[in-house]
Amino acid sequence: MTAEVDAFVASHPLFAGLPAGVTSEIAACCRTVAYGPDELLLVEGQPADTLFLVQRGRVAIEIHGADRGTLVVETVETGGAVGWSWLFPPYRWNFDARALGPVGAVAADATCLRAKMDADDEFGRLLVTRVAGVLLERLQATRLRLLDLYGADRAG
Amino acid sequence: MLAETAAAVRGRPPLGPEPLEPVPHRVVGCRKETDDVTTLSLESLSGATPTFAPGQFNMLTAYGVGEAAISVSSSRREAGALRHTVRDVGPVSAALCRARLGDVVGVRGPFGKSWGVGEADLATGDVVVVAGGIGLAPLRGAIDELVHRPDADGGRVFVLTGARDPSQLIFGDDLEAWGRAGAVVAVTVDTAPRGWTGHVGLVTSLLGGIDCDPGTTTALICGPEIMMRFTAKALVDRGIDPRRIKLSMERNMQCGLGWCGHCQLGPYLLCRDGPVLPYGGDVARLMTERER
Ligand SMILES: Cc1cc2nc3c(=O)[nH]c(=O)nc-3n(C[C@H](O)[C@H](O)[C@H](O)COP(=O)(O)OP(=O)(O)OC[C@H]3O[C@@H](n4cnc5c(N)ncnc54)[C@H](O)[C@@H]3O)c2cc1C
Ligand code: FES
Numbered sequence: 001m002t003a004e005v006d007a008f009v010a011s012h013p014l015f016a017g018l019p020a021g022v023t024s025e026i027a028a029c030c031r032t033v034a035y036g037p038d039e040l041l042l043v044e045g046q047p048a049d050t051l052f053l054v055q056r057g058r059v060a061i062e063i064h065g066a067d068r069g070t071l072v073v074e075t076v077e078t079g080g081a082v083g084w085s086w087l088f089p090p091y092r093w094n095f096d097a098r099a100l101g102p103v104g105a106v107a108a109d110a111t112c113l114r115a116k117m118d119a120d121d122e123f124g125r126l127l128v129t130r131v132a133g134v135l136l137e138r139l140q141a142t143r144l145r146l147l148d149l150y151g152a153d154r155a156g
Numbered sequence: 157m158l159a160e161t162a163a164a165v166r167g168r169p170p171l172g173p174e175p176l177e178p179v180p181h182r183v184v185g186c187r188k189e190t191d192d193v194t195t196l197s198l199e200s201l202s203g204a205t206p207t208f209a210p211g212q213f214n215m216l217t218a219y220g221v222g223e224a225a226i227s228v229s230s231s232r233r234e235a236g237a238l239r240h241t242v243r244d245v246g247p248v249s250a251a252l253c254r255a256r257l258g259d260v261v262g263v264r265g266p267f268g269k270s271w272g273v274g275e276a277d278l279a280t281g282d283v284v285v286v287a288g289g290i291g292l293a294p295l296r297g298a299i300d301e302l303v304h305r306p307d308a309d310g311g312r313v314f315v316l317t318g319a320r321d322p323s324q325l326i327f328g329d330d331l332e333a334w335g336r337a338g339a340v341v342a343v344t345v346d347t348a349p350r351g352w353t354g355h356v357g358l359v360t361s362l363l364g365g366i367d368c369d370p371g372t373t374t375a376l377i378c379g380p381e382i383m384m385r386f387t388a389k390a391l392v393d394r395g396i397d398p399r400r401i402k403l404s405m406e407r408n409m410q411c412g413l414g415w416c417g418h419c420q421l422g423p424y425l426l427c428r429d430g431p432v433l434p435y436g437g438d439v440a441r442l443m444t445e446r447e448r
Contacts, residue, residue, distance in 0.1 A: 062350065070350035074357050077365065100353045141358040145346045149380040150289035150320040 005030050008106055012053045014081050014130055022126055029112035035099040041082060042097045048085035049110045054078055057103030062096045074138075075100070086110030087131060176411070178217040178262025183255045184237050189326040192244040193290060194253040195229060197237035198261060205238060206263075209270030210297030211404060211432045215412045216240060217262030218251035225409035225427075226252070227294035228266060232301060238263070241293035241326065267412040269432045271298040271376050271402060278302065280309040281372035284396075286387045287317045288359055288379025292327055294404055294431075295378050300330070303337040313339040314366045318359030318379070320346050340366060359383060360390045370395035377435075378404040385443050388435040398436030405430045405439070 009015055009030060010023040033052075035041060041052055041059060052059070059082050061074040073095070076082050082097050082105075091110070117124035185197030199205070208214075213227045224246075230239040244253040255261060271294075272278055283302050287295050302313045315334055319325045322345050335341040342362045344355040355362065359379070373396050377384045384403050392398050407419040407426050414428035422442045424430055433439050 058353070058355070060356065072348040072350065072352060072356045075355050077355070079364070141361060144358055144382065144386065147382065148320065148346075149383050150318070150324065150346070 005032060005106055008055065009053065012081075012106075013079050014053065014134060018126055018130070022123060025116055025120075025123060026108060026113065026127070029116070030106045030108045033105050033107045035103045035105075037099055037101050039099045039103075040096055041099065041103070041105070042093045042095075044093050044096050046093050048083065048091045048093050050083055051086060051108040051110060051113065052082040052097075052105040053108070054080050054082065055104040055106060058100045059103055060098045060100050062098055064096070081134065084131065084135060086113070087128070176264070176413075178215070178223070178264050180260050181238070181263045183257055183259045183261060185239075186255065186257060189241060190324050192253070193241060193324075193326055194244075194255075195239055195241040196252060196255055196261065197239050198263060199237045200263070201260070205236070206266060208232075208238070208266040210273055210301065211270035211294055212266035212268050213294070213409075213412075213431065214238075214240065214263050214265035214267070215409065216242075216248075216252060217264070218248050218255070219260065219262060221251040222248045223262070223264075224248040224252070225267075225406075225412065227404075227431075229293040229296045231297040233304065234300075241290065241296075243290045264412060267427050269428075269430055271295070271404075271432055273298045273301045277400070278374055279305065280307070281311040281374060282314070282368040283311065284314045284363075284366065284368050284373055284375040284391065285316065286359060286363075286375065286377045286379070287315075288383040289319055289324065290326065291377075291379035291383075291404070292317055295376060296327060296330060298376060299334055299339070303334050303339045311372065312368070314368055315339050315341045316344075316359055316362040316366070317342075318344045318346070318362075318383075322348055322352050322354075342366070358386075360387050363387075363390050363394065368394075368396075373400065375401045377401065381406070381443065388440070392435075398440065399434050401435040402432050403435055403439065404432050 006024055006027040009027040015023050054076055056078050059076045060072045062070050062072050064070045085093050117127060180201045181198035182201060183196055184199045187195040189195055208228045213225045215223050216226045217223045226240045226242055229241040242249050242252045244250045285295055285299055299315055331341050344357050344359055344362055348356050375391050375396060377387050388401050391401055405426050407421055409427050410416045410418040412427045414425045419426040
């Protein structure tokens with residue numbers, strides 16, 4: 001872990017404001033990674049072993065259906081995070097995540113994070129609360145998109 | 157409800173035949189924006205182009221079919237024909253979308269309150285414009301004037317727009333032109349096929365990527381009512397004064413003149429007091445109240 005990674009983790013919106021001791025513990029599980037355009041960060045069905053904090057670029061969360069081709073259901077940009085299935089058994093990815101151009105990220109090793117959560121309840125509570133905040137935001141956004149607002153809309 | 161209606165229609169303009177009579181206009185341009193959205197350019201047969209302010213609407217008549225409220229989508233910076241961008245959702249809008257060059261369409265208006273572009277509170281400061289789907293139509297003229305404000309005193313314009321998928325995005329040329337003119341333009345879609353390299357997600361998710369100054373920001377929002385509600389809440393959470401958040405509210409319009417009460421929203425008749433209203437005050441509450 002470098003001081004740069006430490007500083008990035010502490011300032012990332014997912015973890016900003018947490019005690020320095022906690023963000024250093026998270027950063028100790030992290031390394032920097034880079035992906036070229038079209039490269040997969042994670043693959044549906046594979047073990048969920050990483051949390052990605054996006055430093056630059058755009059990542060597409062995709063799903064493939066034989067009848068509908070590949071659909072992008074969400075994109076995550078600089079300051080966002082990719083990969084939540086590492087937190088819940090059976091620890092497998094449910095979607096693909098693909099770099100839409102050059103992507104730089106800080107990748108946290110999930111086994112390392114889970115071990116620290118098991119060992120330290122307060123660390124675990126803080127981490128889960130932050131992750132739950134993002135999941136709530138995404139759930140609300142997904143509910144609104146389910147309404148197909150524009151499809152039914154006549155506003156103008 | 158009855159008391160509100162009585163209060164709302166008080167002060168209505170005197171009855172007279174003229175505003176109820178559609179003025180015949182010739183279709184001089186038809187542009188297909190998406191599979192179900194068409195922009196019509198209309199010129200009055202008498203040659204006179206009515207003045208309007210962005211955000212106002214006209215009642216358009218498809219002769220033999222009926223009348224519908226359609227916002228003016230022209231910019232006052234464009235000379236000539238009056239533009240309206242119509243989504244085919246029912247009999248009148250379908251007939252308007254089918255109109256061909258040379259056809260005649262009736263126009264009554266313009267009606268209602270505008271976005272207030274050109275007035276003091278929008279002359280300077282940051283402006284965040286958020287549009288969903290065809291909601292970009294009534295904002296088009298406002299954005300065009302805002303990005304060309306003569307002396308914005310450092311105020312920036314952010315244009316955030318969302319659509320169901322890339323094929324439903326309208327005004328692509330305008331979005332590019334506004335970006336070239338200095339606006340920060342961001343586009344998102346609800347879902348996209350592979351190959352789309354832009355943003356995918358709710359239009360509110362674009363707000364996180366902009367750095368407007370909450371103290372000077374005015375926001376203009378038009379789109380599905382639920383989208384407007386969530387966008388307005390997100391802007392308030394960012395510290396923007398609810399009175400500086402303007403929404404274009406929509407209800408079924410008939411007379412357009414504050415006479416019939418069809419467009420009532422609480423104490424407001426939207427054809428007269430709206431369609432543009434501030435989110436602050438009672439609109440935030442009215443948006444969550446169930447209609448009885
Ligand atoms: C101020 C204002 C500005 C508008 N600007 C535009 C514009 O720029 N472009 C555009 O395409 N449309 C605009 N509209 C919407 C347009 O006026 C309506 O879609 C109109 O009802 C179309 O008429 P129609 O005969 O085609 O469909 P209708 O037969 O009126 O409607 C078809 C179906 O939609 C339902 N419906 C009608 N009105 C509403 C409503 N308000 N909310 C929910 N469901 C409804 C009907 O019950 C019917 O089932 C605007 C509306 C207002 C009030
Ligand atoms: S009062 Fe008749 S449409 Fe508004």
